[in-house]
Amino acid sequence: MFKQIFKSIKDRGFRSILIILAVLLIIVPVTVEATDDAAADIIQTEILEPVNPNAINESFSRNVQTKIQITNDSSKISKNIKIQVPLISVDSDYQETVNTTYSIKPTKVSNEGFNTSNGTFLIDSIAPGSTETVLIDYEIIINPAYTLSAPEVLSDETTHYSNKNNNKASNLKEYLKPSQKIQSDNSKIKSKALQITQDSDDDLEKARKIFTFVKEHMQYNFQSPNRNKDALSALTTGEGVCEDYAVLFVALSRAAGIPARQVNGYAGFKVPSKALNTNLGKAVSLWNYRHSWVEFYIEDMGWLPADPTFSSKNDEFKYFGYLPFDSRIAQNYLDQSLKVNYQGSSNGLKVEWEEALIN
Numbered sequence: 537m538f539k540q541i542f543k544s545i546k547d548r549g550f551r552s553i554l555i556i557l558a559v560l561l562i563i564v565p566v567t568v569e570a571t572d573d574a575a576a577d578i579i580q581t582e583i584l585e586p587v588n589p590n591a592i593n594e595s596f597s598r599n600v601q602t603k604i605q606i607t608n609d610s611s612k613i614s615k616n617i618k619i620q621v622p623l624i625s626v627d628s629d630y631q632e633t634v635n636t637t638y639s640i641k642p643t644k645v646s647n648e649g650f651n652t653s654n655g656t657f658l659i660d661s662i663a664p665g666s667t668e669t670v671l672i673d674y675e676i677i678i679n680p681a682y683t684l685s686a687p688e689v690l691s692d693e694t695t696h697y698s699n700k701n702n703n704k705a706s707n708l709k710e711y712l713k714p715s716q717k718i719q720s721d722n723s724k725i726k727s728k729a730l731q732i733t734q735d736s737d738d739d740l741e742k743a744r745k746i747f748t749f750v751k752e753h754m755q756y757n758f759q760s761p762n763r764n765k766d767a768l769s770a771l772t773t774g775e776g777v778c779e780d781y782a783v784l785f786v787a788l789s790r791a792a793g794i795p796a797r798q799v800n801g802y803a804g805f806k807v808p809s810k811a812l813n814t815n816l817g818k819a820v821s822l823w824n825y826r827h828s829w830v831e832f833y834i835e836d837m838g839w840l841p842a843d844p845t846f847s848s849k850n851d852e853f854k855y856f857g858y859l860p861f862d863s864r865i866a867q868n869y870l871d872q873s874l875k876v877n878y879q880g881s882s883n884g885l886k887v888e889w890e891e892a893l894i895n
Contacts, residue, residue: 595679600624600865601819602672603890606876608662610884617659617668617885622872624674625653626799628831630681630841630859631866639671650710650797652870662885673894681841681859708833711795717766717783718798720790725771729791739794743832743842746788747856750844754781778845782828785844795833799841801866802891803827819892822865829855 604621608614623645627633642655659668714721732749733742755775757763762773763780767787770780782798789796802825829843843855874889 599894604670605888607667610881614880617878619657620875626866635675650869652868779828781845803864
């Protein structure tokens with residue numbers, strides 16, 4: 537079950553419906569309804585490490601498509617349809633968007649903060665029984681990142697990064713402040729951060745200790761009633777899914793004075809990523825691969841990735857400053873919902889939102 541929030545607003549004699557679709561609504565049809573706010577109930581499948589991943593130094597081009605279909609199921613014409621779409625806006629050293637094309641030109645691309653962008657698309661009208669489609673195609677380069685590969689190599693390891701972003705220290709202050717689901721100013725989180733990082737020599741060692749704590753403290757449970765809540769819940773209950781691991785790491789890091797941010801995207805393909813290229817022209821759905829991980833900032837090194845959800849029996853720091861597989865696509869740093877606003881019959885539009893790899 538997914539979070540659906542529908543709110544009716546009367547404006548100049550028209551009924552305008554705001555549809556908020558949780559970012560996990562990929563290929564799931566959603567019928568517009570005017571209802572009261574409903575609590576989130578998000579089901580995620582367990583995250584597994586990829587089978588037979590690519591070699592550690594391989595980079596791959598990925599074509600990702602966002603597809604939004606809007607169908608008018610009513611007997612009346614729907615007008616002035618405004619669609620606000622979360623865009624793939626991460627441009628890091630392990631991922632670069634080299635080209636973006638749109639089937640409908642956006643009227644505006646806005647920065648929502650935290651380097652996260654939304655595209656606004658306008659459709660004049662949709663006749664009864666008709667469907668309009670918005671396609672956004674991205675060409676992305678995915679690089680494995682292994683800035684750090686072992687805890688004993690904390691500062692002098694040769695980096696794989698291109699260093700194009702490592703020295704960008706702008707807007708670091710916003711990554712030290714509390715934000716939605718990240719209560720870095722909470723007394724319990726501040727106290728725990730101090731306890732974890734005491735006697736640390738530098739910020740990198742602090743981050744490593746926080747990473748270890750989160751991995752050991754959290755129990756992955758995608759059926760937990762506490763999943764997808766916030767950092768304080770993760771600290772208190774010790775269970776949840778990838779988002780809970782991520783927000784707890786970010787909150788503790790910020791409380792310890794380390795800039796940190798949550799990354800939202802897709803990861804953990806359960807097939808070799810090379811297999812995604814075997815059937816040309818076929819789409820590989822990103823359904824079930826929604827994932828969150830983190831990045832933290834270290835002076836003179838820049839933004840480093842980490843994934844406290846993934847685990848390795850042989851190397852507990854395998855995903856600390858280290859993303860060795862290309863089966864990972866970052867979307868943004870601020871989880872956004874798809875929003876559709878229109879003038880017409882209540883419950884008149886059905887919306888389908890799909891994101892897939894296109895070979």
